[in-house]
Amino acid sequence: MTRLYRFADDSMGGRRIGTPDHERATAYIAAEAQRLGLEAAGEGGTYFQSLPLVSRVLDTTATLVVGGTTLRAGTDFLATTTATHPADFAGWKLVYGGTLLDTSTALFPVPPTGTVVLFRGIAQGAEAGAIQRTDKGKAWVAWYNAIRSRATANAATLNANAVRAATNPAAMVLLTDQGATLNLTLTTAAAQALFGGSFDGVTAGSASKPFTLTLRYVDTPRIDRNVIARLPGTDAKLRGQMIALGAHIDHLGVARAAMDHDSVRAAHMGSRAGAEGAASRKQTTEDEEYDRIKVLTDSLHKTRPVRRDSIYNGADDGGSGAVALLELAEAFSRGSAKPKRSILFVWHTGTESAPALSGSSWFLDHPTVPRDSVVAQITVDMIGRGEATDEVGITADEDPRRGNPNFVEVIGSRRQSSELTALIERSNSDAKLGLRLDYSADADGHPEGLACRNDQASYARYGIPATLFTTGYHADYREITDEPQYVQYGHMARIVELVSRTTLTLANLDHRLKADKPAPDPKAACKP
Numbered sequence: 141m142t143r144l145y146r147f148a149d150d151s152m153g154g155r156r157i158g159t160p161d162h163e164r165a166t167a168y169i170a171a172e173a174q175r176l177g178l179e180a181a182g183e184g185g186t187y188f189q190s191l192p193l194v195s196r197v198l199d200t201t202a203t204l205v206v207g208g209t210t211l212r213a214g215t216d217f218l219a220t221t222t223a224t225h226p227a228d229f230a231g232w233k234l235v236y237g238g239t240l241l242d243t244s245t246a247l248f249p250v251p252p253t254g255t256v257v258l259f260r261g262i263a264q265g266a267e268a269g270a271i272q273r274t275d276k277g278k279a280w281v282a283w284y285n286a287i288r289s290r291a292t293a294n295a296a297t298l299n300a301n302a303v304r305a306a307t308n309p310a311a312m313v314l315l316t317d318q319g320a321t322l323n324l325t326l327t328t329a330a331a332q333a334l335f336g337g338s339f340d341g342v343t344a345g346s347a348s349k350p351f352t353l354t355l356r357y358v359d360t361p362r363i364d365r366n367v368i369a370r371l372p373g374t375d376a377k378l379r380g381q382m383i384a385l386g387a388h389i390d391h392l393g394v395a396r397a398a399m400d401h402d403s404v405r406a407a408h409m410g411s412r413a414g415a416e417g418a419a420s421r422k423q424t425t426e427d428e429e430y431d432r433i434k435v436l437t438d439s440l441h442k443t444r445p446v447r448r449d450s451i452y453n454g455a456d457d458g459g460s461g462a463v464a465l466l467e468l469a470e471a472f473s474r475g476s477a478k479p480k481r482s483i484l485f486v487w488h489t490g491t492e493s494a495p496a497l498s499g500s501s502w503f504l505d506h507p508t509v510p511r512d513s514v515v516a517q518i519t520v521d522m523i524g525r526g527e528a529t530d531e532v533g534i535t536a537d538e539d540p541r542r543g544n545p546n547f548v549e550v551i552g553s554r555r556q557s558s559e560l561t562a563l564i565e566r567s568n569s570d571a572k573l574g575l576r577l578d579y580s581a582d583a584d585g586h587p588e589g590l591a592c593r594n595d596q597a598s599y600a601r602y603g604i605p606a607t608l609f610t611t612g613y614h615a616d617y618r619e620i621t622d623e624p625q626y627v628q629y630g631h632m633a634r635i636v637e638l639v640s641r642t643t644l645t646l647a648n649l650d651h652r653l654k655a656d657k658p659a660p661d662p663k664a665a666c667k668p
């Protein structure tokens with residue numbers, strides 16, 4: 141609790157990646173890890189692993205030349221790329237992909253890196269939704285999502301917001317030379333110039349005219365780093381193996397405008413305690429909704445003055461897991477129970493960002509410890525909520541799992557190892573923790589896709605048995621109101637105790653935990 145009030149304090153500014161606030165939050169974690177006697181296990185003998193993240197601003201002197209026509213960045217096209225040294229994209233091709241969501245298009249094989257697929261048109265809200273629910277629509281979307289580099293052309297002029305975004309220093313890009321992506325936005329005329337004036341008779345999969353793309357950017361390095369520490373195991377033979385524990389440091393930063401804390405809370409109480417819950421809630425009219433929020437806000441304002449706030453504290457989201465790991469580090473390094481295998485602590489960055497920026501995926505692709513030494517991984521994120529007071533508006537009939545002090549979701553444990561779930565269950569019953577372990581969100585193809593949406597998925601991607609513990613969504617999820625005073629510390633402590641017991645069991649097991657399910661292809665997209 142003490143650590144969480146510091147870590148989720150306003151002074152941490154929401155810990156957004158690429159900001160000095162993120163740097164301060166990672167420095168705090170590293171200092172605590174060091175104070176607790178953990179070894180540095182990051183790069184070059186430090187507690188950190190940096191990701192090559194830059195703010196990338198498009199230089200509008202960039203050009204795209206096709207035939208005798210010179211197209212200009214910021215007027216005729218916009219471009220983003222993950223290439224470390226973007227200059228001329230010699231050898232890159234562009235092929236026609238048809239109209240967005242046109243399921244009558246023949247789907248050609250997804251091209252390798254070095255080919256951009258151009259799509260025309262705009263997917264319209266309701267109509268697009270209807271198409272996406274059909275089998276053909278689903279197949280089209282899966283194909284589209286597998287294409288790494290895309291171009292779109294849907295208007296006579298570039299959208300002003302898109303131009304602003306491309307030239308905004310807040311845009312962050314993770315650099316890579318292998319498998320770099322290139323994404324283009326073109327005006328209709330620019331796209332037509334590439335295909336010789338008209339799309340009539342252009343079939344999907346056919347290549348554009350040859351072109352020369354010369355891109356320039358202004359790159360500014362950003363601070364984005366994982367914190368990695370290790371507690372060496374006590375058994376000389378087993379110490380080379382590690383049980384990894386993970387949480388995330390980053391959160392959403394600062395909102396553009398300040399909002400009244402209690403109004404925000406009232407607006408979300410009962411309206412979003414989980415997608416499954418929300419989906420089954422009774423429909424209310426806008427007026428009824430407004431009245432309900434007004435009553436709630438007024439009652440809160442009777443107890444305390446209006447407080448304007450713009451900081452996404454992320455007390456539960458990110459914060460609860462990050463401080464739980466410090467607590468576990470303290471217990472293992474100073475307590476009486478000594479793990480035989482080593483314990484690896486990784487505080488990931490970028491969990492709130494696009495998967496491409498995720499620190500866990502970077503760590504697994506560029507591990508600072510031998511990847512094969514990681515026996516199992518446990519991620520903890522959002523483990524401080526989920527009691528009845530968080531579930532206003534959802535009755536037990538609608539979602540009987542939630543709103544009780546024993547609730548905890550376990551996601552992923554069954555996917556790589558048939559043994560892991562049993563060990564977790566045994567830890568819960570041996571310690572008489574009385575937690576009700578809920579696996580429903582781990583169902584194959586679950587619409588929320590939690591099995592793919594947190595850091596444990598990066599470990600599972602390499603066949604490492606991994607699981608997420610979480611108490612799930614609540615009214616303050618991704619709001620400025622996710623503050624430490626709403627965290628249910630007793631509930632959280634029991635979950636941390638479960639993680640502690642499970643970790644010790646894994647660390648002291650007389651055999652290495654078996655990963656007996658087929659390992660996925662680490663390069664393939666995660667399947668929920």
Ligand SMILES: [Zn+2]
Binds near residue numbers: 388457458491522
């Ligand atoms: Zn999170």
